[in-house]
Amino acid sequence: MNAALPRSTDPLASYRIETEPFYRPAGNEVALYEQAYRHRMPLILKGPTGCGKTRFVEHMAWSLGRPLVTLACNEDMTASDLVGRYLLDASGTAWHDGPLTLAVRHGGICYLDEVVEARQDTTVVIHPLTDARRILPLDKKGELVRAHPDFQLVVSYNPGYQSSAKDMKPSTRQRFAALEFDYPDSGLEAEIVAHEAVVGLDLAAKLVAIARCSRELKHRGLDEGVSTRMLIYAGVLIRDGVPPRDSCEMTMTRALTDDPDMAGALQGFVAAQFG
Amino acid sequence: MKASYAALALLARGLVGADIEVQPLEGSAGTRAVLVGKRLLLPAHDGSSSSNGERLRRATVAHAVAHLRHSRPARPARALKPIGIAIVSAIEDARVERLLCRDFPGVHGWFAGSLGPVPDPLDLGFAALVSRMDRMLMLPAWQDDNHWVNKARRLFDEAAASAGLEDHDAFRTIASILANDLGQMRVRFDPQHYEVPAPYRDDNSYLWDFGETETPPDEAIALQRSGARPPPPAEGDAANPGDGPLPEGAAELELGRYSYPEWDRKLERLRPDWCTVIEKLPAWQGLLPVREQPAAASNATGRATPLALPRARQLDRTHRLRRQWEGDDVDLNAAIEVLVDRRLRLRPDPRLFMRPGKAPRPSSVLVLLDLSESANDPGHGGARSLLDIEKQAALLLAGSNARGADRFAIHGFSSNTRAEVYYYRLLDFGRPLEAPSRAMIGAVRGRYSTRIGAALRHAASHLCAEPSGRRAILLVTDGAPSDIDVHDPRYLIEDARMAVAEAREAGVRTACIAVDGAADAYVRRIFGWRNYCIADDARSLPARLARMSARLAAAN
Numbered sequence: 001m002n003a004a005l006p007r008s009t010d011p012l013a014s015y016r017i018e019t020e021p022f023y024r025p026a027g028n029e030v031a032l033y034e035q036a037y038r039h040r041m042p043l044i045l046k047g048p049t050g051c052g053k054t055r056f057v058e059h060m061a062w063s064l065g066r067p068l069v070t071l072a073c074n075e076d077m078t079a080s081d082l083v084g085r086y087l088l089d090a091s092g093t094a095w096h097d098g099p100l101t102l103a104v105r106h107g108g109i110c111y112l113d114e115v116v117e118a119r120q121d122t123t124v125v126i127h128p129l130t131d132a133r134r135i136l137p138l139d140k141k142g143e144l145v146r147a148h149p150d151f152q153l154v155v156s157y158n159p160g161y162q163s164s165a166k167d168m169k170p171s172t173r174q175r176f177a178a179l180e181f182d183y184p185d186s187g188l189e190a191e192i193v194a195h196e197a198v199v200g201l202d203l204a205a206k207l208v209a210i211a212r213c214s215r216e217l218k219h220r221g222l223d224e225g226v227s228t229r230m231l232i233y234a235g236v237l238i239r240d241g242v243p244p245r246d247s248c249e250m251t252m253t254r255a256l257t258d259d260p261d262m263a264g265a266l267q268g269f270v271a272a273q274f275g
Numbered sequence: 276m277k278a279s280y281a282a283l284a285l286l287a288r289g290l291v292g293a294d295i296e297v298q299p300l301e302g303s304a305g306t307r308a309v310l311v312g313k314r315l316l317l318p319a320h321d322g323s324s325s326s327n328g329e330r331l332r333r334a335t336v337a338h339a340v341a342h343l344r345h346s347r348p349a350r351p352a353r354a355l356k357p358i359g360i361a362i363v364s365a366i367e368d369a370r371v372e373r374l375l376c377r378d379f380p381g382v383h384g385w386f387a388g389s390l391g392p393v394p395d396p397l398d399l400g401f402a403a404l405v406s407r408m409d410r411m412l413m414l415p416a417w418q419d420d421n422h423w424v425n426k427a428r429r430l431f432d433e434a435a436a437s438a439g440l441e442d443h444d445a446f447r448t449i450a451s452i453l454a455n456d457l458g459q460m461r462v463r464f465d466p467q468h469y470e471v472p473a474p475y476r477d478d479n480s481y482l483w484d485f486g487e488t489e490t491p492p493d494e495a496i497a498l499q500r501s502g503a504r505p506p507p508p509a510e511g512d513a514a515n516p517g518d519g520p521l522p523e524g525a526a527e528l529e530l531g532r533y534s535y536p537e538w539d540r541k542l543e544r545l546r547p548d549w550c551t552v553i554e555k556l557p558a559w560q561g562l563l564p565v566r567e568q569p570a571a572a573s574n575a576t577g578r579a580t581p582l583a584l585p586r587a588r589q590l591d592r593t594h595r596l597r598r599q600w601e602g603d604d605v606d607l608n609a610a611i612e613v614l615v616d617r618r619l620r621l622r623p624d625p626r627l628f629m630r631p632g633k634a635p636r637p638s639s640v641l642v643l644l645d646l647s648e649s650a651n652d653p654g655h656g657g658a659r660s661l662l663d664i665e666k667q668a669a670l671l672l673a674g675s676n677a678r679g680a681d682r683f684a685i686h687g688f689s690s691n692t693r694a695e696v697y698y699y700r701l702l703d704f705g706r707p708l709e710a711p712s713r714a715m716i717g718a719v720r721g722r723y724s725t726r727i728g729a730a731l732r733h734a735a736s737h738l739c740a741e742p743s744g745r746r747a748i749l750l751v752t753d754g755a756p757s758d759i760d761v762h763d764p765r766y767l768i769e770d771a772r773m774a775v776a777e778a779r780e781a782g783v784r785t786a787c788i789a790v791d792g793a794a795d796a797y798v799r800r801i802f803g804w805r806n807y808c809i810a811d812d813a814r815s816l817p818a819r820l821a822r823m824s825a826r827l828a829a830a831n
Binding site: 078079080081085086087088092093140159206209213214216217219220221259260261262263264265268269270271272273274275 | 279281282283285286288289290291292294333336337378379380381382383384385603604605610613614627630631795805807808809811815818819
């Protein structure tokens, strides 16, 4: 297995996660993921921005001892960006594997972040990988890559985020099992913020209360409320001595909205905690 | 100042978790806020400097939020004397504020900073005593030498410690004791001239149900005056001379009739040819050409700069960009030149890739305006009707779009039973936004009801004639579908849902902006959970409309 290879010959060495990423489970998602991985089942992780999807995958890759190849998808991404392309070198053209092909060949977990941002004709290249065939045809190269037994595909997307108004093709969706994420409940979220930002639990609880208020404004002018990640940013700045109001202004209010009314309301939530 | 009502409503929404309308209190001399159901009416405080005014308004909102979260509204007031009502209310105010401060520690500063001036310690009148009690209950470090005021603090703290702040009845008991004491002290209470001392607190009419037989204290009268605000005197009259009773069909030109099926949720099938959509030209000849002008002059936020719409970029595979620094494929011609250059020991041009170019795909967006009678209602806090705001938003959007390549249309509809669903093509696809269209949009009036399903089907049929690309309908409505020949409230909702599904199958996306805080339930049912947005304040409509249409145009 790859794990036994010396580092110098492991093509995915740089994708391995050395130290345990902090992740606090909110339910039984760890056990479910382990079951899914046992069968190499493709997974969709869905949930709002900054609720811990990526961190969860990192944690699972670490605990399973698999390298994690992460790709942030965007509208300009093409199939070649995933599977690879010919480049020119001294002797002519040479094929270079893309990140997906690397993970498929050498047995990594490939994580496509925000997969709906990629165009639908790009995402169809994962179809033969995500059914019983588990193959990746490289048509430009004329090669058929059979997936390494350890390979697994995980994608994430954020169903609440409307601005792209994009969706996955049903034929793509149907190949995946899905885990739904949401912001953890107040107590747990405060613990996470306290741990990640290294601040007191009291301060973390206040930050979480601000986030709770802002999440009430979803569909009322905000696409999404303050995320756990933003709270951690705010906490970090406060720990460094930035006054709480300035810190929240910088990491939440101004980051979330340009609308003066909305900003006023968010400032109100901050003031309702910090005076 | 005007815009800050929207900010305050959002603030309240976040703190309570339910929609609150915040509006100015008009037509009454009251200087205290009034909370009616989920509507908070703020008095106009003038003379206060802006930062103090802002804190006062926030404190008012927070106090109302405290009531909404922790008070039980409309308790029977009949058994209580006016002095009892005033004391129970004051204790209740203090109780719910403490509860709120527990969740939101920062609001204590808003409350403490917005208390009235410190009363003269020699003033033993009712208002002064209550004011001193308010201060004692709010500021733990405050000292007062009055026995009654100290007793209030002692009883309050004991009740909070023994029964807990949630126990309303315990606090009601101490309020009765305190009111009784005041009676014994012969403190005179004049309900006609008393108002709650703390300027940020509401008049507490929210807490009480005065019944019909009792004479309500004058606060309640103020409430009734302000609560049922009459619609502003028909502001449309001056601007829209066509608003008078127009002989039906006399001036409106009928363009065609179309039959559409309708979904019957009980039969679970489509009733064929059930609705008749009548396309008409609105009666606009000879009317004021552009109706939005006077409105714009009176409103600073009116005809502002055109909206900056994000442009969706789509890869266009028919269009290949050659000699790129990077790309999907090697451009063979360039690669050969590179190799030739190498052999010749020249410096090769490294740009040898090609990639697809970008071109905007044509997108067609049809904005469908709800022209039902209810759209004539005044928008929140403004003199303009919702219809005017709808029209202005649509025109603004059309104006912004006109500079781009997107195809854009504004249609409107109203219905008077299934036999007459009126449909107005106010601005058609591919037509420039010129005076006739503006005049037509200005002239169209809000009438009848809202049969969304039939209108959506007709709009979808128009869109299907558009060039392929992204096609979308954006419905702007102010309420649930309804019509006078339908009594089952779910019938038209289900029909509209079917119409949306049919449109989707035909490749037409639909989305909705509802100017109705309570629209969540039905709009979500009809359009699906991602395809709607709620503008609980009509003034935010133009911005929401722009964002939503940009989203639709960008959708795959």
